[in-house]
Amino acid sequence: MTLLAATAALALAATGTLTATGARAATSEDQAAATLLKGAKFAKAKESLKGDYDRIIQDIITLTEIEAPPFKEDARGAAYMAMLKAEGLSDVERDEVGNVMGLRKGTGGGPLIVVTAHLDTVFPGGTNVKVRREGDKLYAPGIGDDTSSLPVLLAFIRAMNRAGYTTKADILFMGNVGEEGPGDLRGSRYLFQKGKYKDAIKYFISFEPGEAGRVTNAGTGSRRYKVTFKGPGGHSFGAFGLVNPAYAMANAMVDFATIQAPAQPKTTYNVGILEGGTSVNSIPFATAMTIDMRSNGKAELAAEEKQFLAMLQPAVDKENAARSTANGKITYDAQLIGDRPVGNTPESAHIVEVATAVVRQSGLEPRLGAGSTDSNIPMSLGIEAVTLGSGFETFRAHSLDEGLTMNPPQDLANMATGLATVLTLAEAR
C-alpha cells in the first residue's frame, strides 16, 4: 500500500470522520460471522494457522529476499506462483502484466472473490533486501509492505484445506503487480479492465500489513503531475534579464499554495519534489515540480485538478511579461504521472457488513477508513471491495529500516479474523 492507508486512518480519526459503528442491531452478517467463528472447523483452521506460524515467517523471508521493484516483479511473481500451485489451486497462471493467481473452486453457484496481496515494493533494483533478525523483529526493505501478506494468503488456503471447508464461492488467490506509487495500480487495473475474470469478480479483498480492526472501504483518489517549465537558459551574468523558468514555477507554487481544499470529503495537495538547473551561474533551461492532489471525493478531486491546471499558464505568462523573451519564452508541460480513481464501497455493502461483523464478533471494534490501495480500482467501478490487515504489525514502511514485529498470539488473532472474513463472504461450510 502507499503510506496513505495507515496515515489516512490516523488523519480520519483526528478529523472525526472515522465511522465507529457503536450500538447497533445484529445483522444477518453478524449471525453468519458468529456461526462461523464458533464452528469446530474454524477451531481447526486456527490450529492450522498456529502450526504454520514459523513457516509463514520463513516464506516472508524467502519472498522478501527476492527483490520486486516497481515493474520488475517477475522473479518474485514466479516464486509466488509456484507457492500457489503447491497449495493445490487450479488454473494457476500469470497474466499479461505479471499478476499471478490460482483458483480454489467453490461448490458452484456462488460469486467469484478475489483475495490478493501485492508483489511489488517501492525499492529500486539493487537495494539490499537481506533479512536481518533482532530479537522479535525482522528488518528488510519491503518485508512489511506487502511481502508479509503474501504467505498469509497461503496459510489461509492450508487452513481451509485442513479444516475441510468448502465454499459456495470461487476464490481467486492472487499476488498482484504494480500497487506502489509508480506502478499506479497497474495489476489491479489490468484485472478489472482486461483480465479473463474481469466480468466475473463480485468481491475484492486486498490484504495489506496491519491489524484486523481496520476495514478500508473508501479509496482516496489521486492525480499526480510532473510539471516542467522550460526556457532559453543562458549565463547568469551575460544573459541576465532573460526569463527564468524557476520564477515561473515559483509563481505557480505560490498560487497553488492558496488553494482552499475542502475538509470534507478530505482533499489535499502537495508540492513533493523540486528539481532544475545545472549550475549556480546558469539560468536554468528547465525546472520541474511534482504535484500530488488527493481526495476522498471524485468531484472535489476533479475541481482541485482543474483549478491547479488553470494556474500554470498565468504563472508562465507572468514571468514572460516580467523579463525578456528575446531568446525564447517560458513554456510548461504538465505530465500526468499518477492516476488513482476515487472509490467507495458503501457501509451498507455486503462485503463491508461481513468484514465489520467478523471484527465485532471477534471482540474488536471495526474502524472504517480511506486508503489508496488496489481496492481503488474495483471501488471506482462500483464493485464491492475492501482492504484488510493481514496480521503483522509492521513499521517504517517504504524506508530502508522497514521491519515487522513477531508477536504470535496477536498476529495469529489478526490472521484468524482475516480468514473468517474470507470464509464468511465465501459462504463456507
Added chain:
Amino acid sequence: MTLLAATAALALAATGTLTATGARAATSEDQAAATLLKGAKFAKAKESLKGDYDRIIQDIITLTEIEAPPFKEDARGAAYMAMLKAEGLSDVERDEVGNVMGLRKGTGGGPLIVVTAHLDTVFPGGTNVKVRREGDKLYAPGIGDDTSSLPVLLAFIRAMNRAGYTTKADILFMGNVGEEGPGDLRGSRYLFQKGKYKDAIKYFISFEPGEAGRVTNAGTGSRRYKVTFKGPGGHSFGAFGLVNPAYAMANAMVDFATIQAPAQPKTTYNVGILEGGTSVNSIPFATAMTIDMRSNGKAELAAEEKQFLAMLQPAVDKENAARSTANGKITYDAQLIGDRPVGNTPESAHIVEVATAVVRQSGLEPRLGAGSTDSNIPMSLGIEAVTLGSGFETFRAHSLDEGLTMNPPQDLANMATGLATVLTLAEAR
C-alpha cells in the same frame, strides 16, 4: 575562467560600455611596445613559438589527459611543476594549496610579475579526458579552459631564452589551483593572502583561452548562496495542512525576481539550481536553491546581497502564517558558497596601458572588459592585474564537448602578442 569572461565581453559590447580607445596620443607604453615588437630578438622569439607549435599541442594533450577536478589538481600540478623546472626556472616549488611556480630571475631592481594559468577544470573526477582529434579540432573536457594556456607559458619561457632576453623584472611563472566555481579563486587568494611572494607582487597576468585583443581589466564580483528551507515534513495526505518549505522557497523566489538591479555598473542575480523533496506524496523536509549575485560595482553587489538576505525571513514567515506549524516551523539557512571580490584595474594603470599598447602596435583594437578570473583577487587589493587571451580559439567551455581549433598563423600571432605584453611589462632587453 568562468564562462563569464567571454560572455561579459559580449554583454558589455551590447550595452555600449565597451571602451574603444579610438584615436589617441601615443603613450610611453606605445613607444616601448613598438620598440620591442620591431626588435631582432622579438623576431627570434616568434620563430621559437612557431617552431614550438607542435610541442605546445602535445603538451596540451598530455596535461588535458591528467584530470584536474576542483580541489584535486595535485597530479596535474606535479606534472606542470616538472615542466616548469625543465625550462630552467629557479625556486621551483609547490605551495601549501597546490599552486606550482618557478622564477625567471631578472637583472635586478625590477618588479615581481606573476604570469599564470590555472590548473583546475570544472569536471569531476572520473570524467573521460582522453583527447580526440577531428581535422583541425581537438576535443576533451577542460582542453580549452584553461589547460590550453599552460603550455603557452612554457613556450614563452623558451622563446625568451632562445631570443636571449633579459628582463629587469623577476617573472614568477605559475600554474595555480582553484580558479573554477567551487575553487572560489583559492589559489590566487592564497598567493596574495599567505604566499611567500604576497608582498612583492607588483603585476599579475592570468592567461585564459582566447585571442589577444581582449584585455580584462575589471573583475566582476559575485556572492553565491545555497539557501536551504527546512520543515517538519509529513505525508502529503495524512499531514496535509502542515507548512511546506517549497512554498516558503517559492515566496522567496517570487520576491527575489522583483529586484531591480542597476544596469551600471552591471549587476545581476539568478536562481540557478533547485532541489528538494523525496517523493511526490511527501511534504518535503527540505528544499534548497542556489543563488548567484554579481556586479561590477562593490557597493551595488553589497546592496543587492543585503536586499536578498532581507527577503528570506519574510518569505518563511509568510508560509508559517499560512499553514499549521503544529509539527514544527519552516526555518532557513543561507550558506555562502561563493565569494569573488569586485575589482578593477584602472585604464590608466601601467599594466593596462602596456597590454593595450601591445595590442594596438600589433595592429589590433584592444577591447577592455570585465570577467571573473584569478585577477579578481589582486584587483580587489589594488594590485595591477589583467587577464589576457593565451592564443587558441576554444569552444564549448565547461561542457563535455569542449574543444579547441588549431589555426597556427592566428594562434601564433595571439601568443606573440601575449609574450610581447609580458616582455614590455618586464622591461626586456
